[in-house]
Amino acid sequence: MSIASTNRMTPYLFLAPAGLVLAFALFYPICYMIYASFLDWNPSQRIGEAEFVGLRNYFKLFSDDAFRESMGVTLKFAAVVVTIEMFLGVGLALLLDRNIRGMSVLRTLFILPMMIAPIVVGLMWRYMYHPTVGIFNKTLKSWGFDGIPWLSDGSWAFASVVIADVWQWTPFIFILSLAALQSLPASAIEASRIDGASGWQQILYIKLPLMLPVLIVTLLLRLIDSFKVLEVILVMTNGGPGLSTEILSLRINRTASEFRELGEAAAMSNLLLIVLLILTFTMFIYNKAQDARAARLRAVEEEV
Amino acid sequence: MSTQTYDRQNPAFYALLITLVIMAIGPIYLMLTTSLKLNIDIMSDSSSLLFMPTLRNYETALCDFLWYEPEHLRRCDPTFGRALTNSLIIGLISTAITLIIGTMAAYALVRFRFMGRDVVSIWTLMMRMVPPAVLLVPVFGIWTFQFGIDGSRGGIILVYVALNLPFVIWILQSFIVQVPIQLEEAARMDGAGPFQVFFLVVLPLIKPGIAAASIFTFRVAWNEFLLANALSDRNSRTVPVTIVNSLTEFDIDWGVIMATGMLLAIPPIIFTFVASRQIITGMTAGAVKG
Numbered sequence: 001m002s003i004a005s006t007n008r009m010t011p012y013l014f015l016a017p018a019g020l021v022l023a024f025a026l027f028y029p030i031c032y033m034i035y036a037s038f039l040d041w042n043p044s045q046r047i048g049e050a051e052f053v054g055l056r057n058y059f060k061l062f063s064d065d066a067f068r069e070s071m072g073v074t075l076k077f078a079a080v081v082v083t084i085e086m087f088l089g090v091g092l093a094l095l096l097d098r099n100i101r102g103m104s105v106l107r108t109l110f111i112l113p114m115m116i117a118p119i120v121v122g123l124m125w126r127y128m129y130h131p132t133v134g135i136f137n138k139t140l141k142s143w144g145f146d147g148i149p150w151l152s153d154g155s156w157a158f159a160s161v162v163i164a165d166v167w168q169w170t171p172f173i174f175i176l177s178l179a180a181l182q183s184l185p186a187s188a189i190e191a192s193r194i195d196g197a198s199g200w201q202q203i204l205y206i207k208l209p210l211m212l213p214v215l216i217v218t219l220l221l222r223l224i225d226s227f228k229v230l231e232v233i234l235v236m237t238n239g240g241p242g243l244s245t246e247i248l249s250l251r252i253n254r255t256a257s258e259f260r261e262l263g264e265a266a267a268m269s270n271l272l273l274i275v276l277l278i279l280t281f282t283m284f285i286y287n288k289a290q291d292a293r294a295a296r297l298r299a300v301e302e303e304v
Numbered sequence: 305m306s307t308q309t310y311d312r313q314n315p316a317f318y319a320l321l322i323t324l325v326i327m328a329i330g331p332i333y334l335m336l337t338t339s340l341k342l343n344i345d346i347m348s349d350s351s352s353l354l355f356m357p358t359l360r361n362y363e364t365a366l367c368d369f370l371w372y373e374p375e376h377l378r379r380c381d382p383t384f385g386r387a388l389t390n391s392l393i394i395g396l397i398s399t400a401i402t403l404i405i406g407t408m409a410a411y412a413l414v415r416f417r418f419m420g421r422d423v424v425s426i427w428t429l430m431m432r433m434v435p436p437a438v439l440l441v442p443v444f445g446i447w448t449f450q451f452g453i454d455g456s457r458g459g460i461i462l463v464y465v466a467l468n469l470p471f472v473i474w475i476l477q478s479f480i481v482q483v484p485i486q487l488e489e490a491a492r493m494d495g496a497g498p499f500q501v502f503f504l505v506v507l508p509l510i511k512p513g514i515a516a517a518s519i520f521t522f523r524v525a526w527n528e529f530l531l532a533n534a535l536s537d538r539n540s541r542t543v544p545v546t547i548v549n550s551l552t553e554f555d556i557d558w559g560v561i562m563a564t565g566m567l568l569a570i571p572p573i574i575f576t577f578v579a580s581r582q583i584i585t586g587m588t589a590g591a592v593k594g
Contacts, residue, residue: 011412
């Protein structure tokens, strides 16, 4: 082999192992799933034996009240947690963006909830919400109140799940917005201070608008991740009581393992994937637009 | 003596800080203390601050590894010990494989101009968004009926490698871009081949990136439940799977289960304290530039 041809092959040699794994263990399963969503298929059959039923799985899903409810729960959960986390996270970042001792320790402690296993997070919260041994009800009772049915009442269970998620993921928004704040141009903030802007005016008219691109990407990232939440809820409520906390990924898991309807589960996975793809594309296009805008601004500056 | 000076803040600010810290680590602290309590102490109504700490729950969970036989145990249940071994093997091997092939791919994507580079980049970004729940059905079907590797550690390792690769490639790209190309050109002048350049010049320079990527990869493999649950059999179960299995029983032994939870949480906690800077870099890469 000549040197020239080795050189031409090199990138492909470097890419080959990763490409093979991705093709066989990620890309192929996704294609397989799209195909499986058109089948009436249960786990004891080989896929070749499953009957092709066209779009029946999808029609069945859309006329299925349980699926619609679970879709509703998923959307409500995503909207609620992302809103609360954005407000809390950005608010805390604005508040704590100061030159203080021990900031790095604080950040380290804040990422702990994201690093430990979601299963363990669910376990801790389930223990804290426990009707008799849990710390919340123990405290309430020692103050003379009645205990709250944290996980056994539909709307309380939803709130409890939201609280646990807010605990786990607000630090993510906090850390991203803090990084954004600290990379803001000091000159702009200094100039506004000299012009006599108050703290609130600085935040509203200088800091937030400058942070906006980062905030939008953070929001999209968090939104995508909120559709992936599964283990915490599985451990805390397993979707119950009733269907009050059964988000879509839990429903997929149950449809596949309990109801043994692989075709229907695949159809559901497909719908979830489409939602996520739309969000990812939005993010991608937004990033591209931002880059283009930055390039244009630079070009204008150079002309002047 | 550090020369950095800090601004003085008012007391309310520090009160807020302390509240936040308590809120962030309170649940973890509660899990730790519960794992050190006997069941009588857990059930009692009295103050939860005064109790005799005991390692008994950890002895129950880890009885398989102990050189002595704990007196309070009538029969040793090896489930958890086995799961711990499985989790360690699966976590370490999948991390090693992911990093080796991930760095190579990231390097190719950054350094070589070849056809289809942009397409590959976009695909890696898209694949990053695929949640494990979406892979559940197809992976179960393919692993069982086509590859025949269900129920083995190898099968689980393969999914984790695939699941982590896009993220690893994506994050390492941002580190490789910063390696000065002159260094590589110099090495090539001295007669090094592309593989030598990669392993001897580039790899040592992107150590921080590799540290961040390996922590993220290990964490996913160590923490993941759904796919491990679908693909494992009795002998290849990982810790998260055993924890969830013991939860479905009606009567929960909170002391022991918190001890197992704590054992599962310890490695990520150690990583966080050792490498929080790298973790934050990994988290902010992509969203915050610079």
